[in-house]
Amino acid sequence: MGGWMGKVLDINLSTGSVATRPLDMEMAHTFVGGRGLGARLLWDEVGPGVDPLAPENVLIFTAGPLTATGYQTSNRFSVSTKSPLTGTVLDANSGGYWGMQMKKAGYDVVIVRGKAESPVYVEIKPDGAIVHPAQHLWGQLVSATSRALGQDKNRRNVLCIGPAGENLSRIAAIMNDGERALARGGPGAVMGSKNLKAMVVEGNSKPEIVDKERYKFLLYETRKLLRASPLTSQALPEFGSVVMMNVVNNIGALPTRNHRQTQFEGAEAISGEALAEKYLVKSAACWACPIGCTRVTRTDKVEGEGPEFETTWAFGAQCGVDDLAAIIEANHLCNELGLDTISAGSTIACAMELAELGLLDSDLRFGRADLLAGTVEAMARRRDLGAELADGSRRLAEKYGRPDLSMSVKGMEMPAYDPRGMQGQGLLFATSNRGGCHMRGNMLGLEVLGLPKLIDRFQVQGKSSYVILHQNASASIDTLVVCKFANMGVADEYFARVLSAVTGVSYPAGELVKVGERVWNLERMYNLREGFTRADDTLPPRLLNEPAPAGPSKGWVCQLEPMLQEYYRARGWDGNGVPRPKKLAELGLTDLAEAIR
Amino acid sequence: MACLKFFGRFRSYVATREVSVAAATVRQALDQLLPGNRDLQASMMDNGTLRAYVRILVNGHDIELAQGLDTPLGPDDEVAIFSPVAGGQD
Numbered sequence: 256m257g258g259w260m261g262k263v264l265d266i267n268l269s270t271g272s273v274a275t276r277p278l279d280m281e282m283a284h285t286f287v288g289g290r291g292l293g294a295r296l297l298w299d300e301v302g303p304g305v306d307p308l309a310p311e312n313v314l315i316f317t318a319g320p321l322t323a324t325g326y327q328t329s330n331r332f333s334v335s336t337k338s339p340l341t342g343t344v345l346d347a348n349s350g351g352y353w354g355m356q357m358k359k360a361g362y363d364v365v366i367v368r369g370k371a372e373s374p375v376y377v378e379i380k381p382d383g384a385i386v387h388p389a390q391h392l393w394g395q396l397v398s399a400t401s402r403a404l405g406q407d408k409n410r411r412n413v414l415c416i417g418p419a420g421e422n423l424s425r426i427a428a429i430m431n432d433g434e435r436a437l438a439r440g441g442p443g444a445v446m447g448s449k450n451l452k453a454m455v456v457e458g459n460s461k462p463e464i465v466d467k468e469r470y471k472f473l474l475y476e477t478r479k480l481l482r483a484s485p486l487t488s489q490a491l492p493e494f495g496s497v498v499m500m501n502v503v504n505n506i507g508a509l510p511t512r513n514h515r516q517t518q519f520e521g522a523e524a525i526s527g528e529a530l531a532e533k534y535l536v537k538s539a540a541c542w543a544c545p546i547g548c549t550r551v552t553r554t555d556k557v558e559g560e561g562p563e564f565e566t567t568w569a570f571g572a573q574c575g576v577d578d579l580a581a582i583i584e585a586n587h588l589c590n591e592l593g594l595d596t597i598s599a600g601s602t603i604a605c606a607m608e609l610a611e612l613g614l615l616d617s618d619l620r621f622g623r624a625d626l627l628a629g630t631v632e633a634m635a636r637r638r639d640l641g642a643e644l645a646d647g648s649r650r651l652a653e654k655y656g657r658p659d660l661s662m663s664v665k666g667m668e669m670p671a672y673d674p675r676g677m678q679g680q681g682l683l684f685a686t687s688n689r690g691g692c693h694m695r696g697n698m699l700g701l702e703v704l705g706l707p708k709l710i711d712r713f714q715v716q717g718k719s720s721y722v723i724l725h726q727n728a729s730a731s732i733d734t735l736v737v738c739k740f741a742n743m744g745v746a747d748e749y750f751a752r753v754l755s756a757v758t759g760v761s762y763p764a765g766e767l768v769k770v771g772e773r774v775w776n777l778e779r780m781y782n783l784r785e786g787f788t789r790a791d792d793t794l795p796p797r798l799l800n801e802p803a804p805a806g807p808s809k810g811w812v813c814q815l816e817p818m819l820q821e822y823y824r825a826r827g828w829d830g831n832g833v834p835r836p837k838k839l840a841e842l843g844l845t846d847l848a849e850a851i852r
Numbered sequence: 853m854a855c856l857k858f859f860g861r862f863r864s865y866v867a868t869r870e871v872s873v874a875a876a877t878v879r880q881a882l883d884q885l886l887p888g889n890r891d892l893q894a895s896m897m898d899n900g901t902l903r904a905y906v907r908i909l910v911n912g913h914d915i916e917l918a919q920g921l922d923t924p925l926g927p928d929d930e931v932a933i934f935s936p937v938a939g940g941q942d
Contacts (some may be wrong), residue, residue: 309875387883397854436868486905486935493860493861494860498859498860498934501859501932501934502859502934503861503862505912505932505934506909506912506913506914507912527860528859528860528863583936701866703907704907705904705905705907705914705916709914709917806912807911807912807913808912835890
């Protein structure tokens with residue numbers, strides 16, 4: 256068997272039992288791994304109506320068949336669960352080393368279920384797992400926890416939650432290898448609800464590769480392709496993702512002050528160029544990655560990894576803050592406390608607007624860089640006002656009678672692209688299965704960067720077909736699990752060749768993208784089973800009804816409705832966004848249809 | 853005079869990140885700047901054609917969707933030249 260290790264580790268924290276079972280290989284071939292396999296297992300494990308913070312929810316950690324092979328960016332892994340932030344299906348993926356180590360320990364999947372009576376951590380090795388008491392670790396920051404449990408580069412790797420997850424913040428992240436994050440949708444709260452502080456893994460095997468000669472050639476070709484692309488060989492290593500700040504601002508699509516504007520006058524001060532000039536120490540990379548997009552930065556107060564573009568935007572333009580040092584420090588705190596930076600920053604921005612309107616009694620105002628760190632700390636510890644912000648902007652805004660001021664979709668805060676300046680991105684956010692998210696089919700390439708070609712970002716008719724293509728392709732990459740930055744030098748169908756060479760299973764051109772489409776529809780069905788409807792495929796009223804006030808996008812709103820109707824048709828769904836029987840049959844998902852009848 | 857602004861790696865090839873140029877089109881503006889700057893020329897152009905990864909915006913709108921290098925320039929127009937990437941949080 257190539258690629259897959261063929262084993263599932265099942266840990267029951269309620270009973271303390273640990274068991275292994277063979278991986279269902281037919282399921283593995285059909286859903287591949289990562290997000291796909293995780294979604295399929297979650298469908299069986301967590302039925303409708305389960306409280307995401309109840310013991311009945313599960314955490315499903317999945318690698319992909321390429322993980323740990325040594326293929327470029329084959330370090331990533333996923334977690335699947337039911338989101339406490341949105342109530343939808345959730346997957347999040349992360350880089351670093353933990354996923355690679357999980358494969359080396361011999362597992363494709365690690366399932367954690369139930370709830371321990373008191374805080375524990377789990378140690379995973381090739382011969383099984385042991386559950387240890389962790390009371391002494393409860394309350395500790397992520398770096399201290401990682402050190403205490405012996406984090407050691409590519410030999411022993413720690414995945415844990417910080418105080419945010421322990422306090423069940425619905426925007427809590429799971430952190431791995433110190434500063435990597437399974438960030439969005441609150442998986443950290445699920446882990447905290449199980450009294451699970453950490454999972455440590457050590458392994459000593461490697462996945463088999465079936466066609467070694469072909470694989471070696473593809474590895475060599477990928478190296479050349481990544482070197483040939485100036486994006487993966489120059490721009491990303493040199494500036495990191497924050498180089499997007501000036502770009503998105505220039506086109507008038509940078510959400511500013513809780514999406515009140517679409518350009519930020521302070522964008523240059525918080526740009527990738529400014530970061531490189533003033534705070535960059537070096538770049539760094541995940542295991543088996545030649546790109547090296549990670550920034551290691553230093554201010555007077557902190558040194559560590561990040562921030563990324565989204566983080567810099569969330570604490571920057573979205574909060575009206577142009578103090579890059581304060582943003583770096585807020586990012587560092589989020590990593591230590593285990594918080595999703597996009598949701599944290601955008602929730603603070605929501606609070607800022609509520610305060611400016613006199614609805615929230617707080618000193619928070621747009622531009623108050625000095626209050627960022629204290630607010631983040633208070634959110635993670637559920638202290639004072641932080642207790643109200645800890646569960647994201649939707650719950651905050653609803654409490655103060657202004658749900659329209661939460662810049663979220665299905666409860667997940669949107670990232671750094673204003674749909675009034677990028678129509679396709681708006682459709683993407685509205686239809687993404689885990690909520691307001693750009694990482695499930697980012698339209699930035701097509702609508703701004705000309706990758707692989709440029710389309711009019713204000714175009715509405717016909718936009719849905721591009722969004723669907725991107726969503727399916729993105730889902731397929733998430734099953735492998737490889738980094739989307741690698742996709743900037745390597746085409747989607749190329750990954751299918753690598754997958755075939757590694758596993759010995761034939762994935763012809765188009766088949767891997769079909770896997771992505773299958774995963775997308777499965778996730779949709781999961782949400783429908785939970786009671787989500789067409790009404791949830793929407794955007795905040797500000798983006799639908801308030802024209803962009805100035806800049807290149809002036810006068811535009813997001814024209815979602817015509818795009819949505821076209822999207823449903825093109826997806827093979829009915830007018831309510833329900834996959835038609837013919838589509839489900841085509842994807843081998845007919846057995847799911849009964850669940851939503 | 854139109855204002856040309858350089859971003860990302862292009863900044864390392866120019867003395868100042870903003871340059872004012874009197875030109876009627878984007879092409880004319882580049883024709884004034886590039887001959888005197890070999891590194892900038894090489895990074896932006898390939899045998900007289902703009903490299904695929906170079907984006908040029910006039911007032912926030914990509915010239916590829918206008919008239920390309922022949923996109924007209926007005927006296928207060930802002931021309932942004934960049935070659936970016938994207939990133940994200942998962």
